[in-house]
Amino acid sequence: MSRKENKKQVAAIKGTKDILPREARKWQQVETVIEATCERYGYREIRTPIFEATELFQKGTGETSDIVMKEMYSFLDKGGRSLTLRPEYTPSIVRAIIEHRLYLQPQPMRYYYIGPMFRYDKPQKGRYRQFHQLDIEVFGEKDAAVDAEIVEMASGLLSQLKVKGTDILVNSVGCRKCRPGYHKELRRQAELARDSLCSDCQRKISTNPLRIFDCKEESCREISQGFPKITDFLCQECDEHFKIFCSYLDLYGLKFKVEPRLVRGLDYYTKTTFEIVSTALGAQDAILGGGRYDDMIKDFGGPDVCGIGFALGVERLLSLIPEEKEPENIVYLVCLGEEAKKEGMLLAQYFHKKNIECLLEYKSRNLSNQMSRANKIGAAWVLIIGEDEIKKKRFQLKNMASGEQEEVTPEEALHIIRGNI
RNA sequence: GUGAGCGUAGCUCAACAGGUUAGAGCACCGGAUUGUGGAUCCGGAGGUUGGGGGUUCGAAACCCCUCGUUCACCCCA
Numbered sequence: 001m002s003r004k005e006n007k008k009q010v011a012a013i014k015g016t017k018d019i020l021p022r023e024a025r026k027w028q029q030v031e032t033v034i035e036a037t038c039e040r041y042g043y044r045e046i047r048t049p050i051f052e053a054t055e056l057f058q059k060g061t062g063e064t065s066d067i068v069m070k071e072m073y074s075f076l077d078k079g080g081r082s083l084t085l086r087p088e089y090t091p092s093i094v095r096a097i098i099e100h101r102l103y104l105q106p107q108p109m110r111y112y113y114i115g116p117m118f119r120y121d122k123p124q125k126g127r128y129r130q131f132h133q134l135d136i137e138v139f140g141e142k143d144a145a146v147d148a149e150i151v152e153m154a155s156g157l158l159s160q161l162k163v164k165g166t167d168i169l170v171n172s173v174g175c176r177k178c179r180p181g182y183h184k185e186l187r188r189q190a191e192l193a194r195d196s197l198c199s200d201c202q203r204k205i206s207t208n209p210l211r212i213f214d215c216k217e218e219s220c221r222e223i224s225q226g227f228p229k230i231t232d233f234l235c236q237e238c239d240e241h242f243k244i245f246c247s248y249l250d251l252y253g254l255k256f257k258v259e260p261r262l263v264r265g266l267d268y269y270t271k272t273t274f275e276i277v278s279t280a281l282g283a284q285d286a287i288l289g290g291g292r293y294d295d296m297i298k299d300f301g302g303p304d305v306c307g308i309g310f311a312l313g314v315e316r317l318l319s320l321i322p323e324e325k326e327p328e329n330i331v332y333l334v335c336l337g338e339e340a341k342k343e344g345m346l347l348a349q350y351f352h353k354k355n356i357e358c359l360l361e362y363k364s365r366n367l368s369n370q371m372s373r374a375n376k377i378g379a380a381w382v383l384i385i386g387e388d389e390i391k392k393k394r395f396q397l398k399n400m401a402s403g404e405q406e407e408v409t410p411e412e413a414l415h416i417i418r419g420n421i
Numbered sequence: 422g423u424g425a426g427c428g429u430a431g432c433u434c435a436a437c438a439g440g441u442u443a444g445a446g447c448a449c450c451g452g453a454u455u456g457u458g459g460a461u462c463c464g465g466a467g468g469u470u471g472g473g474g475g476u477u478c479g480a481a482a483c484c485c486c487u488c489g490u491u492c493a494c495c496c497c498a
Contacts, residue, residue: 066495066497067497119498125493127497127498131498133498265497275498283492288498313498314498316498366456368456370458371459372459373458375458382457384457386456388456396456400459403458
């Protein structure tokens, strides 16, 4: 095999990327904050397989959604089953809840998970074919207080992570009783204005009339302002739910915008939908989005248990968080000669057992060189092991930041290092 | 799926308007300095210019195809 072929073969798949150690550290930090926040609100982790029966998403995510129609990684396994790498998490949780009768547990049940999702979409800023989501779901609670609590938690999480300049957008998309009436009326009015709309919007009349509100053409914007809003068409139950939801957001002191054109692209949403957006993200401005889906469990043949949740794009979130350098606390063992190396191996073993991060230089280099390496990896301490030190069983411990150095036993070194960490 | 821009060393970028052996900074390795790091100086390694084809006496540059990437549309996290 030629070098070129080899080079081509090892490249990461389009739309995927490696998370290298420097960035992985940031992921760990963010994941730790996310997990702690979720647990504090009573959420528990639930892990499901990364692939499922294709049918699960066709039924759950919706046959007419873009995700199912053109973005799924589906394939046949060797047993001829049609499987799909999950494009989103909600259907998997719903499946698990029904399969394990989790609805028999005290309600509401709260679950969270962070993991990779897969969508065959053209990559661009904030959009990858393998990406990660935090997914949180609450089941079995109709009260709009839980809708508000979820938004409050999401908002709190973002401020804890020092994400600034975000907006909370909320809407209600109604239910199966009131939504069809609205769609019909919106289509009717858009049809009347068809000739004045751009070609893009003309197409949206039949595909997704709500998207006309998003058009960037000035003329379309003006026209769409006269169109009816979903919030004017809600049935009494949905209308009350939405008003109470908004009043609870006020109670929390959260600033939000009612965005009647906010529509989630997934078919299953009912009543509350929301997004938190940031203009710093570019065209894909949603950090997280979600809503209520009161019919899904029932539609899957389970009991009539309602659900609500959101998905947060981890890559998008990370792109908004500045990198913070954490100081390394490594002890670097400098060894002068073969005997010193053996002594160093034993000392490294000693420090590792005492929970100290410690590295040993294997190559026999001169002291200057080894010091230079210690400096490069950002070691906080250097322990010098030479002939004299081995004889005395006392070693030179150097604080790399201050440059101070003293002769100590391993036990004393441990004490000093711990005292300064 | 549609459209536009960009692919030169690990990274950031040079190379008049097509003309010797494709350069520099940072990073890396070695030395100055065989018991003391960061600074400085000297040296080294690293490239079939994403890949393939074409035009030309001559291509990193021009044309075509392809792959990748970026941004936007569609849609979404």
